[in-house]
Amino acid sequence: MNDYLVQLAKKPIFKTMIEKMGLPKLPPALKRSTHPWEQRPFDDQNVMIGQMGSTQLTKTLAEIMVKGGAIPYVEKEEPVFNVFYQAGDAYGRKAQVLKQQKRPSAQLLIYDATNMNIPEELNRIFSFFYDHIRSLDSCGRLIILSRPPCDAENVLSATTTRALEGFIRAMAREIGFMGATANIVYVHSNADYLLEPALRFFLSKRSAYITGQPIYINSLVKTDKIFPDTRPLDGKTALITGAAQGIGAAIARSIAREGARVIIMDRPEADVSAGKLASEIDGSLFFCDISSSSADDRMADWVTKRFGGLDIVVHNAGITRDKLLVNMKQEQWEQVLDVNLYAILRLNEKLIPMMRNNGRMVYLSSVSGIAGNRGQTNYSTSKAGIIGYVSAMSKELADKGIAVNAVAPGFIETQMTARIPFATQLVARRLNNLNQGGLPEDVAETVTFLSSPGAAGLTGQVIRVCGGALIGA
């Protein structure tokens, strides 16, 4: 399951050899973080900030950065510089002047474009990134903040804000070779208070495999505005389906690590691996086949008796039965749709009433569901269905304070992808900006973020964890 090219790149001899031979660069090992959420996710990192004068977000952004431990570099432009300088006072992170010459290397590049409304102003984006993109470290983060195009007051503004997404998608492809990512965060004007938890995730090492996509932050979901920086899931109960191995197990570990009690739900056949995991994370076990019709009633009874309710549900269980449609048997079609889609609808009838306030539901979709994949008509259908379900369901549950999101993994190094024919694997793994497959932990960290109170700003969205796959949205 290991990416041999990434392993090779870790050895300096091979790296220099390959560079000398003039071969393409080896994909760098991504910097990741799998220990518990920390107080200062950007500790001692340099962040370069670009903006056109001060915006509504300047103060919020300054406070987020210095509280997270970053050292801001800001162009000496009053009053923006002063805002950053003052915010840094409380944390000993005084803003530095960003000079044209003698630039330090930066782990984070942020452009706050929330006041950008005229297409001509896009030139500012070019000049800022032209000046500073060379300073970006390997595995750095580049983020543009903007107001969403759907909120735009006029045509010009909609054009401008949407154009930024195109810039980011292209930028992500350009900086991917060094493990760096680029994303755009669209913040609705009434959701500024929800920006902090989101940025703390999307700027951290935990989002290593998320690149080239828009993230929308809105205030649809009701929230009590209490967003813990550390141990975000303390006291919560989480149900994870298909948690015995692979991505599910990684999700269970990471959710348990942040303080939640985890219910590991899987088929009875997976009892050995599920048992090991349960003892490792002190979780509870519930065995059932989710395609059986009695599963939902049994599960509902058991959960109500033991836990009284649920805060987090992760629908992760899924199967593949790959065949070209012309060769596909009916039960192969039915099995996949039943486990991946129908079972979720059935279970949810019982699960949703059990959800407590500030609940979080996360569904595992797939890049196959977005882009389609040869030999996966059944799988792509089911995973695309999830996307439709999530977007509709999010509106229904917003008033209950429940956020509903999907995560769409691309090529992740698991047992499931190890079964793909070797040659296909070799190619599939490289078909993204970062030139490598992701790890189950990348998906798990994203799911954990979406399960946290601070993810209240995101609902009805599909977050791709695909390294910026060359196919798909």
Add this chain to the structure above:
Amino acid sequence: MKSTKQRTAVVIGGVRTPFLRAFGDFTPLGTIDLGVSAIKGLFKRFPIAWKEIDSMIWSGVVLPGATVNIGREILFDLGLPMTIDAYTITRVCTSSLKAITLAADAIERGEADVIIAGGSDSTSNAEVTMPQSLVHKFAPVVLNPKSGVKDYFRVLTTLNPVKDLIPQQPAIRERITGELMGESAEKMAARNQISRDAQDKFALQSHQRAAKAIATGRFDSEIAPVELSEKKAVHADNIVRGNTSLEKLGKLKPAFAKNGTLTAGNSSTLTDGAAAVLMMEFEKAKSLGLTPLATFRAWSYDAVDPTDQLLIGPALSMPRALKKAGMTPKDIDLIDIHEAFAAQVLSVLKMLASDQFARDRLGFDKAFGFVDPREINVHGGSVALGHPFAATGARMVSTMANELKFSGKATALLGICGAGALSAAAVMEAV
């Protein structure tokens, strides 16, 4: 003991040994001996009947491994009645302030009327331990009654001369970050933009004030000489350099980082010493004919993240203690801040003046306010006097208690930072 009425704990006075640079004349004395010397001095100054003493709360940072409860040992060595309770606490550099406020607590709760509190440290006698791997290799053979000469030889052949035989050097390194405290303070100086010049100026002030206090006899009532032998006694501190100057301090090389700003001149040094304070219930003091100097109006013990700014804690503790006392900065006449490093004191002062800091870190509306570095530490501090970890808090309490009496002022605010990012502050009030 009366507990029906409102009880008030008061400071009667404090006495300390001279503070000497480590590996000087005090090297033969352990932390227990130093504690004994300080308390002997205390008894000489306040001759109370031993039967009046209810308890002793001692503190230490570098504790001898075999006898951790040094308070009890000091009591034995003094020849005090063995029926007096004695225990030892450790809370890094804030240790003896904690011991003193614990005593105040116990007195005001009615548990005791008279308590001796304080602390001692002998950095010269920090234990040098053999590597744990050596212990683990030898223990099974030594503890097994059946092992013979052969077994000992077998263990000897397995020893690794580097890993097993080189003793572990003690150092004030943070266990969690692996940084020397000076390295952490160096980072704070950079992050809070404290210049070398400002640090040296502050260090110079500390030395000059301490030297003046010694020359004018201000410390005489607070220091008890320590007899080393029949012929030799130590009477005075030996770290203070009244003749230093900005030029001399400016020539020193950075001690913790290349291009750093912290030097041996603007940091406190490893020191041996002890300090003790006599705490009593107010009525009890009157009945014994003693004049109380001060009470504690409030205190605050806090902790921050050691991986961030290790020694910034007093910037939180001082405003909090003040708030608990129901006072405003205007009500404070004297401020005494422990000087681990000049850079740390100046960082704390900077944060005390920051509204942003008060809002974000304390949840207060307004900052404590601007404090001129020239207004604090009227008789110098640890940079000049030295810093025997657990004695510093008691030294500050006795100096401030006396200062309130001598100057006729009403209140004093104390602030101390410590390893592990702990901090403490206390508000003292003249009686």
